[in-house]
Amino acid sequence: MRRKVKYWGWLLSLVLIVVVASAQMRQSDVPVSVPESLGVTSVTSPQTQVQILFIHGSPGSKEGYSAYLERPDLRKSADLVSIDRLGYGESDPLPEPSILKQAQAILPFLSKDKANILVGHSLGGPIALQLGLIAPNQISGMVFVAPAFDPELEHPKWYNRIADTLLAKWVLPTEWNQSNVEMMSLSKELELLASRDWSVLTMPINIVHGVEDDIADPGNSVFAINRLPKQSVKLIQPPDEGHFVLWQNVPLVVESIHQVINSLSNE
Structure with a gap:
């Protein structure tokens, strides 16, 4: 025996x-990169007065916004900058679940001489909002697409717990492991974000959230609406769209971005 x-x-x-x-x-x-470095793709338009900074979700990459960087109407309106967040693409490969640290890493990419508009999809939404809280005077507008904000709606799912096991970590691709690190702590991170004073976010904010989203519950955007200043925020709820509205309805998201840009000229 x-x-x-x-x-x-x-x-x-x-x-x-x-x-x-x-x-x-x-x-x-x-790939090993310089710590805290971020991969960036940009299209510059010197004659414009606006910079749009795109922040992807989890997992994701700067290439996720290719359709937007290729849009002639956006190119005429602004500098377009898409970033690989910490842990993804060409950026520092170590996972970083802290929403605050993710936002701080993006802070240096804000333009000093142009109006900054942030566009964040999924987890990119709360990171964009955190960046707005860090530097409200440097952010002129924001667009959140299918964002996650409510801590009660973003507890780890059963598949996140499976992915957190040793065997699953060994099998899953690196970017999915990075993503799961973020998902396992997302609820606590959102609690920290919710404890901040959102009343300073008086810039124009559009939220696009499909009614059929079964990944980031639409209640996340209702949570944000109830915390943001009423005069600054607009919620757009396309009835037949889900979490991937960012790619499945590019014209709708572009229209929301243009609304924020146009609101700047009306101020």
Whole structure:
């Protein structure tokens, strides 16, 4: 009996060694970049007075906004800047679940001589809002697309808990592991964000949230509406759209961005 126990203990140890070694090999495949550096894609229009800064969700990348950077109407209206958040794409590969630290990493990319408009999809929404709280005087407007704001609606799901196991971490692609790190702590991060004073966000804000969103419940945007100054925020709820309205209804999101841009000229 003891020999069997020793055998299975030895076998389990061997399996763990292989798993850890494999995980380390997977990590070595991640491109190494300068800490706190961010990958950026931009289209500049020197004659414009606006910069639009796009912040992706979880997982995601700056390429997720390619359709927007290619839009002639947006190119005529603003400088367009899309960023790889910490943990993704060409940015620092280490996962960073802190919404505050994610926002602080983006802060240097705000234009000093143009009006800044932030566009955030999914988790990019609360990161954009956090950036607005850090530098309200540098942000002229925001557009949130299918955002996550309500801590009670963003507890880890059953699949997040499965993805948080050692075996799942070994099997899943790196960006999905990065994303799950963010999802496991998202509710607590949103609690911290909700504890801040949102009344300083008096700039024009549009929220686009599809009624059929089954990933970020539309109640997230209702939560935001109830906390933001009433005179500054507008909620757009397309009835047949879900979480991927960012890609499935580009014209609607672009229209929402133009509304914010146009509101600047009316001030």
